Amino acid sequence: MDSFFRSEEMCLVQLFFQTESAHNCINELGHLGLVQFKDLNPGTVAFQRRFVKEVKKCEEMERILRFLENEVVKSNIPIPADFTSETIPVPRDVLDLESRFDKLEQELKEINSNRDTLRQNFTQLMEINHLLKVFDAFLFYPHDRFVAGVIKHERFPAFEKILWRLFHGNFVLRHAEIKPHEEENMDPVKKDVFVVFVQGDQIRGKIRKLCDGFHASMYPCPNNAYARKEMRTNVNTRIEDLRLVLKRTEEFRETTLTAAAANLQEWASKVKKMKAIYYTLNLCNIDITQKLIVAEIWCPVSDLNSVHTALIHGSEQSGSSLSPVVNRIQTQQTPPTFNRVTSFTSGFQSIIDAYGVGNYQEINPAVHCFDCNVSYPSLQLIDMLVDGRYIIFLMGLFSIYTGLIYNDCFSKSFNVFGSSWSVRPMFHPHGPWTNDTLHDSGHLHLDPLVSGVYSGNPYPFGVDPIWNIASNKLSFLNSYKMKMSVIMGVAHMLFGVTLSLVNYINLKDVALQFIPEVIFMLSLFGYLIFLILYKWCVVMKSESAPSILLLFINMMLFDYSSEGTVLYRTQKPVQIFLVVVAVLMVPWLLFAKPLLLYRKHKQLKFLSLLFCLSLFFGVKKAFVSLQVSMADIFVYQGIHTIEYCLGCISNTASYLRLWALSLAHAELSEVLWKMVLQVALRVTSGMGSVLLAVTFAAFAVLTVTILLVMEGLSAFLHALRLHWVEFQNKFYKGSGYKFTPLSFDRMRDMQ
């Protein structure tokens, strides 16, 4: 259960295993996914590491795999679905796979290049065919000076323009678009056949050059009709032949690719594991004799046994004679932070990690994440299923709860238990009202002092429904919600400070930090809550009731002269005492800790002087660094004190956002009710039903988009802020680093 509130207890472990069993061992650990390898060669650049060649080889294999996959996908061959291989990649596999891949790649490349040349030939022949087909139509009279060719469709206009510019129209240009053949859709580029008739060889040479530049292919074309016909039949037979060859090639390629596709997943996972293993080995040290590999790992203490078992299992598989040695070592280094999550807690944990990964063994705030969701008002259900579905689910539950408390659903109240207020007793003969009063006055005031008006028992759950129709509903609820926000805020912050206690017990300075902080907050803001609750509990005339705001301000100013600030009898001495205590806490917080450290440091100085006498240089160095850090401690403590004291005030004010949100939400739902749905409900004619259907649609859409989605999001954001800033800064440092174990499962998920 301890790990629920804190990150796991980690330990640094040294592993020794034989070079031969390294693969199997790391493979096992990778499957286990609970071990983070420490880099034992930090200063070394990537390409100077030991297994860099092997990593490169793996990368090369990955490249070939990508190439294969591309080819397979391009040819629309299905890749067999997810395949998890349990085979262990051993070094000889690398050689095996490598040669296999190389062969496959070469083969495929050869096929591809063959196919490409064949296709190119084929297109050329098709183009000649087209050219011959249309040539006769272009020819007015026998002419033997021409350039004929095929050019890309979109280049033709530019080509034509330049011809005009260069030869000033002294040529005849004919062109026709090639109609693409259905079956030969492998070359989807639109092309034009053109023939330019010109005079003079020089100009023809220029046109040839131009054609080169425009990537137009020129074809010789016989200028007598018979030769053309013969050429055409010739071309046609060659086209048929080529078509056959192309088909064969295509079939062969497909079989090769299908065979490759079947193994693709297995190979990919194998290579990936292989690369991970070599990458991990790069982090380890190798013994001079090359026989032993030394690794340092972080792993959770509770999983030490399974790590050991995995290692033994791995070395047994490799048939190694020596079983690996696991050696737990003491260390000063900060271990990584590891919080186990389930699908329910992972959403909350990622919210916390987004702010900062906790220090090692720091109390985990995720557990308390949901208590800030309490703040969300009004009855609503959100049934979206996204990643943070549990967060949304909890938010929905709390929303419903607060909705019930405020007795507010679509700005209407439920009168389940019957209101505690009754109007009837206000009338004659018990009360002052007569029928005339009803006619004459716009506002009527229910007086709880008249017997029978207020039953004496409050409404059993939530706000009394009569407030929903009261004209001072808003000011009542505002004051109520505002005070609730402050109470909840202070409680939330106190909870945060209390959580810091748990961190301090580990760090042993409760008296210097925790106690003054708690006293400071309790004596000011705890007292504020007391005032609020006290005022709620005693009956007072509304005219003479003191304003808590003024009362609190005057308390800080020691001003007791103004009237109407007295709530109870011994108020003045109590308040003066509390303010003085709170002010005293500031120097305590500010100086006690640094001064204590200073004293310790002085003792140390004396000791180190002794050491210096014995010419112990290392200690002198340590002593200098200690002196430097003293100034740091003073500054740090100063900042912390200022931040805490001012923070208490501003954070309390910040919790008023709960009230503001609730107010905005309630008003919006009231507006939607009154301006949209009620309009239709008031229509009494037969068309009312139609109008109702229309307005209800609008009402429903607006409710979902504004009240549920938008307001839900804003409530979440505000809760997040309150949690991150106001709550977490009381106890959470969040400057740790995350535990990133070698895990094959995670690697697969990342893809």
Place this chain on the structure above:
Amino acid sequence: IANHTHPYFNVDHGYLEGLVRGLKAGILTRSDYHNLAQCDTLEDMKLHLQSTDYGSLLTAGNEDLTVSLIDHRLKENILTEFRCLRSHSLPPLSTFLDYITYSYMIDNVVMLITGALKQRDVAELLPRCHPLGMFDQMAAVGIARTPAELYSAILVDTPLALFFQDAVSEANLDEMGAEIIRNKLYKAYLEAFYKFCQESGGATKNIMCPILEFEADRRAFIITVNSFGTDLSGVGRSALYPSCGRLYPEGLRLLARAEDYEQVKAVADYYPDYKLIFDEPEAGSSRTLEDRFFEREVKLNTLAFLEQFHLGVFYSYLKLKEQEARNIIWIAECVTQRQKSKIDNYIPIF
């Protein structure tokens, strides 16, 4: 062209500016260069580049790793990014980006002309053109025999036609003529681009004008220095100087009169920024004049990222990326030729 004030800038160009700033974060840093310079083989470089934004740029395909392959891939990379920016852009950014491509078009035209003069095949020349400056009529450039023909037959439809007003002549094209055409086109181009940026106003003007002024002055200096020993006269030279730089008009007049390197240096002495460039480098440094101009350019371009809501970042990003490609190629060349002593002559950017 609308004077772009802040609130409206993001409506049209906000996304792309964000994109380009994100891309800028991927520009190699000093520590990257430091690591690259330690490599012993191109394979090592590839491995290191994998950990940068280039990722698997060099791993795709199984051709042998050569410097020219790296060069090709880097150019392709720049081209992809630029095309992405260009195809998402709206005016005036699209016009601005087009202006950037014109300088490559000019270079391509001149290269094709000189190639044709040397009887090279067009098919062989085309792959060597800068991909950013590709245009349809490019292939026909080799056919023209005089600048007038070049203009009226081929380039009249291209955006370069605008810059041609001074370069039209009936003289036969030769290599010297091609160079002169290049510089004349470039002069007109720079002046037009400068005017465009000035009319854009706001931060675009503040950022781009100094960069283009520097570019103009650099060309003026380089033209002068390169013309020594050729038959290009002072008058001929002054027709090639772009007039939008800070040297205009006094400095250019002095440059036209200069007859050797010392005199050019004397001109530069009047301008503190250029004095620094022309000053003798400290002993041991093997930086050429060109390198020092590049350094200055990099500095100006990095400044562009300090301000927001302007078009200059797009220009600067492209130029910095080109410098980065030059740096990588330089290091790669040094690595393959085992010239470790010169490897540190790259120009770090950030």
